[in-house]
Amino acid sequence: PPPAKAEPAPAEGDGDGVSIDAIFGKVEVAKPAAPDAASVAKSSIDAFIGAMRKSSGTSPTKAVAAGSVAREVATLLLRTAEATAMELMASDPLAALETSWRGIRMVVSSSPGADDLAIDLLDSDDTELAARIEQRLDLPPMDRPDAVFVAPTIDSVATLAELASVGARWSVPIVVSAPVELTGLSLDDPASEPPVPAAWAELRARPQAQWLCVATNPVVLANEELGELQRTVLGSPSLAVAAMLSASVGQTGGPGQIFGRAGAMVGPASYRKGQGERAAFLCTERLATTDQQRAVGKRGMLVLSCERGSDRLRLSAAPTVHGGGDDPQLPGRILAGRAARFTQAVRDELPPHATEREVAARLAQASGAFLPRSQGAVVLEVRKDANGKVGVDASVGGGLAGAAFKFSSDL
CATH class of the missing domain: 1.20.58 (Methane Monooxygenase Hydroxylase; Chain G, domain 1)
Incomplete structure (x- = not known):
């Protein structure tokens, strides 16, 4: 079958x-x-x-x-x-690396093609920060940087005091990031005005604090949305200030154009903060009004901010921590440091008993190194007092420094 x-x-x-x-x-x-x-x-x-x-x-x-x-x-x-x-x-290691890379990229891209800008990087932890910076500043006067920018947040007043002393010794301003709460104020509670903490008041009273600038309110470096997930990368406000200064130098030849609408800079990114009608796109972590910036500025701290719904970073003031009397703001302090190092370099090249005429001739010869594109905004004059001491008086225009100021140095 x-x-x-x-x-x-x-x-x-x-x-x-x-x-x-x-x-x-x-x-x-x-x-x-x-x-x-x-x-x-x-x-x-x-x-x-x-x-x-x-x-x-x-x-x-x-x-x-x-x-x-x-x-x-x-x-x-x-x-x-x-x-x-x-x-x-x-994760902490990757987040720190990404934040550093994006921050440096922001500074470099703020002034493309500027040949008179140079950036040196220094990697250090908080415990050795002041000592490492001091080692790097031990150079001939005009070979030192015009400013040092510390990216990590410093919440220790003692560390800030060490950095202020380092800046004063080498005539180089140091810009750091720190929480606004060190001043006793809060950007989340603008109405309250508590007393200044004793440690912060003591730091402000130090003359060396003229060489320290503290910035607060992190900048938005990136904002990514993947489906329902959102990732916002916040970065150092001190590096944002460095980017604004770099842009000013690239455009004007000096650091003074960082204030108000003229000095505003497009931030790397923005993110949506809040819900409903109160929601707003910001390029800093928090929105700081002009009044808040001034209130914190009176206590010696710089507040980075932006306009609601805008992608532009703005500054209304850039005080040093000392911030007393006629102290210049950060752009002026940068130029004051350059003037101090310049006169020191001239002094080191002159014979011990140089005459007023010899000093004037050397200044005229070397003045081009003070600011290559100053265009007459910096005037250096030699003076001689009743005791025969020779010194230099410097006058810096507001276009370069943000506000006109004078600087004097004995030789």
């Missing part, structure tokens, strides 16, 4: 087995309640495991179209990859 017909093979997934397509077809990736990386990853994995449990020991449901399965699998994998990437970028 002819052989019996073979029974048809059972469909894949029949019986006790369960097909992978069937499992994926049952996956329902729910939107997490909180749009953070951990929630998205957990939601995706839980959905997959739940689908496997439903399939265990049961017959598969109606086959899901291959295209639908592929789309859901792709969505699941994409969300998991995005969530994992978000978590990795938020």
